Amino acid sequence: MRQAQDNFSREIDLLCRLSHPYVLRMFGICADNPTRFMTRAQGGDLRDYIDARGVQSEEERIRIITELAFGLDYLHAKDIAHRDFKSRNVLLTMDKTCKICDFGLSKETGNDTTAGSSLGTPAWSAPEILRGECREVR
Ligand SMILES: Nc1ncnc2c1ncn2[C@@H]1O[C@H](COP(=O)(O)OP(=O)(O)O)[C@@H](O)[C@H]1O
Numbered sequence: 001m002r003q004a005q006d007n008f009s010r011e012i013d014l015l016c017r018l019s020h021p022y023v024l025r026m027f028g029i030c031a032d033n034p035t036r037f038m039t040r041a042q043g044g045d046l047r048d049y050i051d052a053r054g055v056q057s058e059e060e061r062i063r064i065i066t067e068l069a070f071g072l073d074y075l076h077a078k079d080i081a082h083r084d085f086k087s088r089n090v091l092l093t094m095d096k097t098c099k100i101c102d103f104g105l106s107k108e109t110g111n112d113t114t115a116g117s118s119l120g121t122p123a124w125s126a127p128e129i130l131r132g133e134c135r136e137v138r
């Protein structure tokens with residue numbers, strides 16, 4: 001229980017420090033109850049969106065990939081490994097802008113990169129991690 005509370009606090013603390021167009025914005029949490037204040041993503045998650053209608057055009061495919069690449073690049077520039085990146089953890093706003101969310105497994109890496117067991121979803125893991133060519137953040 002204590003561990004879960006610590007993880008939750010760490011996730012909120014991390015999210016509150018992030019500000020990027022393609023990362024879900026968290027403004028804070030109410031101390032008295034579990035209410036979180038964040039940007040509302042009304043378009044559901046990317047997985048449901050693709051399952052329901054597919055990606056409509058090459059232009060849309062490139063826009064989605066570009067937004068996610070910029071979002072991940074921002075996180076990596078801040079030494080944050082998301083570690084659970086997948087379409088379920090990408091929310092969409094009303095105008096279908098991608099927002100990377102769910103930092104429950106994320107880690108601020110700094111110089112602390114130790115080899116470890118695999119996390120997240122294999123289909124969404126980087127090829128070099130699956131090939132065992134680089135060290136994964138534990
Ligand atoms: N800011 C938000 N706006 C709209 N829906 C949200 C928002 N944050 C979370 N959700 C909904 O809650 C689900 C779970 O959130 P997530 O942060 O991925 O937690 P977890 O997967 O650990 O339960 C999302 O898939 C989404 O449907």
Ligand SMILES: [Mg+2]
Nearest residue numbers: 088089101102
């Ligand atoms: Mg999730």
